[in-house]
Each structure stands twice: as structure tokens, then as C-alpha cells.
Amino acid sequence: MPKHIILDTDPGIDDSLAILLAIASPEIVLDGIISVHGNVSTEQTTKNALSILELAKATHVPVYKGCDLPLVKESLLSPETHGNQGLGYAQLPEPATKPQSAYGSDYLIEEIMSKPGEITLVCVGPLTNIALAIRQEPRIVENVKEVFIMGGAIQQPGNTTAQAEFNTCVDPHAAHIVFHSGMPITLTPLDVTYQCIFTKDDLNRLLKIDSPVTKFIADSTRFYMEFHDEYQGIAGCAINDPLTMALTFMPGICDYQNLVVDVDISSGVGLGNTFADFYNYEKKKPNMKVAMGVRPRVFMELFLERMEKLARGIS
Numbered sequence: 001m002p003k004h005i006i007l008d009t010d011p012g013i014d015d016s017l018a019i020l021l022a023i024a025s026p027e028i029v030l031d032g033i034i035s036v037h038g039n040v041s042t043e044q045t046t047k048n049a050l051s052i053l054e055l056a057k058a059t060h061v062p063v064y065k066g067c068d069l070p071l072v073k074e075s076l077l078s079p080e081t082h083g084n085q086g087l088g089y090a091q092l093p094e095p096a097t098k099p100q101s102a103y104g105s106d107y108l109i110e111e112i113m114s115k116p117g118e119i120t121l122v123c124v125g126p127l128t129n130i131a132l133a134i135r136q137e138p139r140i141v142e143n144v145k146e147v148f149i150m151g152g153a154i155q156q157p158g159n160t161t162a163q164a165e166f167n168t169c170v171d172p173h174a175a176h177i178v179f180h181s182g183m184p185i186t187l188t189p190l191d192v193t194y195q196c197i198f199t200k201d202d203l204n205r206l207l208k209i210d211s212p213v214t215k216f217i218a219d220s221t222r223f224y225m226e227f228h229d230e231y232q233g234i235a236g237c238a239i240n241d242p243l244t245m246a247l248t249f250m251p252g253i254c255d256y257q258n259l260v261v262d263v264d265i266s267s268g269v270g271l272g273n274t275f276a277d278f279y280n281y282e283k284k285k286p287n288m289k290v291a292m293g294v295r296p297r298v299f300m301e302l303f304l305e306r307m308e309k310l311a312r313g314i315s
């Protein structure tokens with residue numbers, strides 16, 4: 001039985017790759033997408049989600065618009081990482097399809113509560129929509145099957161401040177609500193995603209197939225690779241969000257630890273930092289399973305194979 005997935009996302013270059021991976025993977029069914037602010041505005045992430053679905057010939061997947069601002073702090077977008085439109089150098093046509101009329105968090109609540117224990121939630125942007133939904137209907141905590149979150153930097157430097165990862169840095173207060181909600185969370189922090197580098201060789205392998213899908217991957221990741229080179233001296237780009245998606249159906253890519261993880265919501269240089277109490281000094285029950293080890297090439301092989309399969313079907 002395929003898993004039923006709702007994806008909360010801010011496309012975003014690696015978010016777009018996560019959508020493509022979901023479409024290309026028979027182990028899962030993408031029931032719906034909720035957009036959120038983050039890499040670009042929600043107006044733009046909504047458009048980008050619709051455009052990617054059109055590119056992948058998957059317009060049957062409904063898109064719901066979510067929050068455009070963090071819960072407490074001011075907006076923080078990321079044009080230097082993903083480009084002004086969020087998709088690097090890729091230019092996709094304006095989507096012909098429209099988002100659904102229901103609001104993102106309302107849709108999430110409706111789906112989880114009408115299918116108790118069935119929905120796998122995958123969150124690869126700031127957690128604003130999820131925190132809002134928990135406050136609107138706290139019973140979603142017990143009724144969601146599982147939650148996969150891309151976020152945090154546990155023993156790894158941050159990618160937004162010295163120690164903070166982008167998704168937790170953009171809306172730390174939302175992350176705080178979700179982390180302490182009691183939802184069954186699996187976290188994919190930068191500790192593992194920054195070991196999963198999509199290289200120029202990987203891209204050249206995909207470019208052997210002439211398809212709008214491979215063209216999109218090339219045009220978007222060229223920008224992303226320039227960012228990684230300029231800011232972090234990395235040859236290639238970390239494809240964080242597809243790794244999180246892959247763990248929903250191939251958990252063996254990573255090794256996990258059950259940990260007590262928190263996020264800093266005090267004002268100051270640590271805002272948005274995540275940290276794990278490895279020695280459990282406070283004697284608390286672990287609040288999530290954290291991916292702390294990864295087999296990068298196992299993941300990359302899966303990702304490349306799935307992109308090849310998708311690209312062959314779309315010319």
C-alpha cells in the first residue's frame with residue numbers, strides 16, 4: 001500500500017526536486033501540496049509548485065496556499081540561494097492551473113482528521129503552516145501517521161547564521177511549537193543533507209536524456225551550485241528536501257538517534273539554533289528521531305534513477 005503524503009513546501013530549487021521525486025516514486029502518493037513562505041514569498045512558492053506539477057504532468061495534485069509570514073518574527077526570504085523567482089535560472093511558463101480555494105492549514109486539518117493514522121506529513125520549509133494547524137486543531141497531533149521534517153543543524157554549522165539552518169531560522173517559533181507538540185517526528189538536519197551533494201557529474205548523467213525535466217534540473221541547480229561554491233566552497237549543491245522525501249519510503253538511507261531536540265526562541269545571536277541533549281541531562285523523553293548518519297550515494301543513485309525515469313516519460 002503506497003503511503004499518502006501531504007507536502008508542505010517553499011519551492012525553492014531543492015523543494016522542486018522533492019516534488020519531482022514524489023511524483024516519480026510509486027511507493028508514495030502525493031495527495032496534496034501546501035505552500036509556505038521561505039525561499040521566496042508564498043505567492044511565488046504557490047506558483048512554483050503549480051509550475052513544477054505542470055512540468056511533471058501531475059496537475060491532478062491539488063495545491064493549497066499557506067502562510068506568507070512567520071508567526072512572530074519578520075519575513076526572511078532567500079533570493080541569493082534560490083534566485084528572485086525561487087527556481088534559479090529555470091524559466092517555467094506561468095502555470096495554467098490555480099491553487100484550491102481552501103486555506104493550507106484548513107486543508108491539512110481536514111485531511112488528517114478525516115483519515116486518522118493515514119497521512120504522512122512531509123515538511124521541507126519553515127513550519128508556520130503546521131504550527132498554525134496545531135493551534136487550530138490540536139487533535140491532529142494524535143491523528144497524523146508520521147511527520148518528516150527537513151530542518152535544523154545539530155552538530156553541523158548553520159547555513160543561514162553561524163549555527164542556524166534556514167527553515168528553523170526563518171520561523172523558530174513555529175519550529176518550537178511543532179518540535180514540542182508530541183507529533184511523531186523524523187528530522188533530517190543539515191548534518192545529513194550536507195553530505196548529499198548533487199555534482200556536475202550527476203547532472204551530466206541526467207542530461208544524457210533530452211527532456212524538459214532534465215533541462216529544468218540543469219537550469220535550476222546551476223544557480224544553486226553557484227551559491228554553494230560562492231558561500232560555502234562546495235562543488236555541487238546539497239539537495240536537502242529530496243533526501244527528506246526519500247526517507248518516507250527508503251528509511252535505510254539514514255541512521256537515526258532518538259533525541260531531545262530544542263530550538264532557540266530567545267532573542268539574540270542564537271535565534272533559530274537547534275540543539276540536541278545527547279547526554280539527556282534534563283531526563284526528558286526524546287521528542288524526535290534524528291537522522292545523524294547517511295549513505296549519500298545510496299540516496300543519490302535512487303534520486304538519479306527516479307529523475308531518469310521521470311524524464312524519459314516526458315519529452
Ligand code: BDR
Pocket residue numbers: 012013014015039078081124125150159165166167240241
Ligand atoms: C532548507 O532551506 C532551504 O533553502 C531549502 O529549500 C531547504 O528546505 C535547507 O536549509
Ligand code: CA
Pocket residue numbers: 009010011012014015038039124125241
Ligand atoms: Ca525548502
